[in-house]
Amino acid sequence: MAEESDGPAPAPRSGRAQSRRDEFEARAHATADDLRAQFEVRRAQIEATNERIEARAGRNLFAATAIGLGLGALLLLSLMVLKELFMLFAGALVAFTAFELASALRFAGRNVPRLPTVLAAVAAVPVAFYLGADGKWYAALAGIAFVALWRTVELVRPSHRGSAIDFWRDIVGGTLVQVYIPFMAGFAVLLTAQDGGERWVLAFIITVVAADIGAYATGLSFGRHKMAPHISPGKTWEGLAGAVVATQVAGILLTVLLLDRPWWVGVIFGLTMIFTATIGDLTESLIKRDLGIKDISTWLPGHGGFLDRLDSILPSAAGAWVLFYLFG
Template identity: 60%
Template sequence: MHARKAELERQFEAGRAQFDQAQEKIKARTGRNLILAILIGVVFGGALLLSLLVLKELFMVFAVVVAAFASSELVQALRKGGIRVPIVPTVISAVAAVPAAYYLGAGGQLLAVLAGILLVTLWGLVAAAASVDARGSGRSLLLDVAAGAFVQGYVTFLATFAVVLTAADGGQWWTLAFIITAVAADTGAYAFGLMFGKHPMAPVISPKKTWEGFAGAAATSVLAGILLSTFMLQEPWWFGLVFGIAILASATVGDLVESLIKRDLGIKDMSSWLPGHGGFLDRLDSILPSAAVAFVAFSLFG
């Protein structure tokens, strides 16, 4: 029994050492803690499913939290690049746009975003005029104002497409479908890139993205699109093919755009609020533009 126990302990230690080595290789290749990232992803996904499938109004709460954190971390990231966007009106506008989009639809969404841009702009101009250490540069002030409008357009406007979509009759299934398809694209890109990645896709923007990863993303997103279209959305298989390709395109563009923003600002992650993932925007980069694509698809076919 002692010999058996010692053998089991030896096998356990050997297995743990191999697992730790694999973890270190994955972390060195991707810069992420895979296990922690999976755990946070499961919690995040569980909260999303609860909000979509149990009570749609809960999705507003989910969206408010995401919009608040995402807009806040983008403002803080811009400040690292010397761009000053007022955080208080930015977060207030992002949060207020969620119920406006849910209860008033696309019209309320657009009005809320425009009102948010106006609020952030006026707040920034007043703060700049009252600041003792005002830059005095019209070009710098214009950059700050433009960045404030960009945050509203990039985070608030794109995110609230998912809110408008979910509020529609049966729209929660379309929201779930496009998120699953976008996540499938991300997962396929990650897995295929990790196993087979050799040829950089956009080395100047994101050196770790490869064409092999893109091929994996294409395969998984198209497969997910066809399956979800057939069994969840009650649409023909060809629609799922088109839907998967459209989400693949929007997810890839969104991923590259966020990588370009981070590269210009000289940062690796938008924040460290989600260990193993980075920040909220690091997880939403492919989902934000995909929400707009899914809304258009629902408007045409839903």
């Protein structure tokens, strides 16, 4: 009998397998192309939305959110792990903020020496942490004197001389930096050093951030009536109302759950924070208006500078210290 040949049989199976692979690859490419197209559409929509928000609110929402989350994570880590870490965190913020405010003053014509300004500001942080309230006051006075003396010694150089009025304006500018930044920030450092004080620091910062978010969202959606058009044209009474509601909710929840105090203390806490945060915000806006600038610096995308982020927090630290003294 003749033997049957099995040579040609594998060819059809190989052809079908190749066909299936080609079909699978075609579908995979089509799916990938479809996903890329959808991604591009979504990205365009997000960018368009962000541009509309930025045009109305004056800042990049996504960059601001990312920076805020990063700083918040560092803050939480420093407060909850080791208090000394918060001292380092606060020292870094104080250094950058003092430098950028001194630089902004120099841009406006005030000869504020930056090196002694930063050195005095940073030195005030450990003094407040380890030596308490008395040390904090002495550090503030010493810092003001140190910067003023440095500016006085600079008069030996002809390029640093000017009229007597200009000299005293420089002294006032250096004093402003020391009082506005390291002295105010020292209340948060002083509070952190107390037993349980880190919870109060966390509570007041979260409440101030809630005020900012409430004002931002409400003002963006419903803002019609300007609150202080000559100082800060973007702030509205509707935004302030949203900030009040946000601080009350955050203040009561944090006071009860985090600080273990009665709810009515939370009401006082929220009202204090919205008052100090608003004063701080308007104060920085007034400084920027007088200097003729939009942001203190451009170091933080979506925020401007460090002072643009800390303007409400700095005076609120003093308010939180008073509340801790009364109820803590």
